[in-house]
Amino acid sequence: MKIFYLLFIALLFLVTGCNSLPFQKTIPPETPIKIIVSQIKMDAPLSSPSDLYSFKDPIPSPDRPIVLAQLIEEVETRAQKLFTEQLAQQEGFIVIPFDEAYQTRTEANSPSEWLNKEQRIAMGIQAGADIVISGRILDFGKVQWQYWVTGLLLSMAVETLIVGAATGFNPSIMAIAAASELVTDLPFWWGGAYIAGWAFRPVRIKLQAVQITECEKVIWKEQELMVKIPGKSLKKHSPKAQKRKEVQLGVNLEETLKGLAKIAGRELRIKSCKEGI
Helix, strand or coil, X not given: CCHHHHHHHHHHHHHHCCCCCCCCCCCCCCCCEEEEEEEEEECCCCCCHHHCCCCCCCCCHHHHHHHHHHHHHHHHHHHHHHHHHHHHCCCCEEXXXXXXXXXXXXXXXXXXCCCCHHHHHHHHHHHCCCEEEEEEEEEECEXXXXXXXXXXXXXXXXXXXXXXXXXXXXXXXXXHHHHHHHHHHHHHHHHCEEECCEEEEEEEEEEEEXXXXXCCEEEEEEEEEEEECCHHHHCCCCHHHHCCHHHHHHHHHHHHHHHXXXXXXXXXXXXXXXXXX
């Protein structure tokens, strides 16, 4: 296993924290909490329909922006629906059904636009919710440059030093090693890759919960990341489908949202207006 993969995992573990430890016990709230998932929007650096989908034939240039927008909206809608369903499985939560929340959102604004704070609060009040949750998909196959540039440079530095130590720090050989690392590692950092037969499709989602019962305040922020696609989840699909980008991303999207729902079930509670986040 190449060292840059281990460095990448370590780096993103530090970014996402360790709030999803499996051995932590969930104690349901004393009083059921009513929640609405208002919106989950795409913020990942996507520029082409092929970032999201494995097409048999290339998409004509004039159609690419339209197709990309449609694919992004499909992912956003699926994310909101999946998280709503997973959250509803958490004990002690009453979650507004997806169809009802989606209808309320489309009445407030276009599905493709980001709701402002006032609109999200209005959605919660209209639904009689205690808490309004919104989210952003920060990485979806492609990783935001603030993260992948750091990881790539760290990987290149470590492997170049290893080569240098083995060759008496010969500058020519070290330069060749650095160039080789850049060429081979860039596809992994920028757009996911296959390494040693494993598929990597990074998906990272950040959620925020605003309490509107008693007082209006942000009470919870959380983000979760999936990098390597879980083998058991991917095997539910046919061998041919397993190689498709949309299937791989979909699996990691679902796993990421499941993780976030479990964290919410453990940590999301109504807070006193005097308490901090």
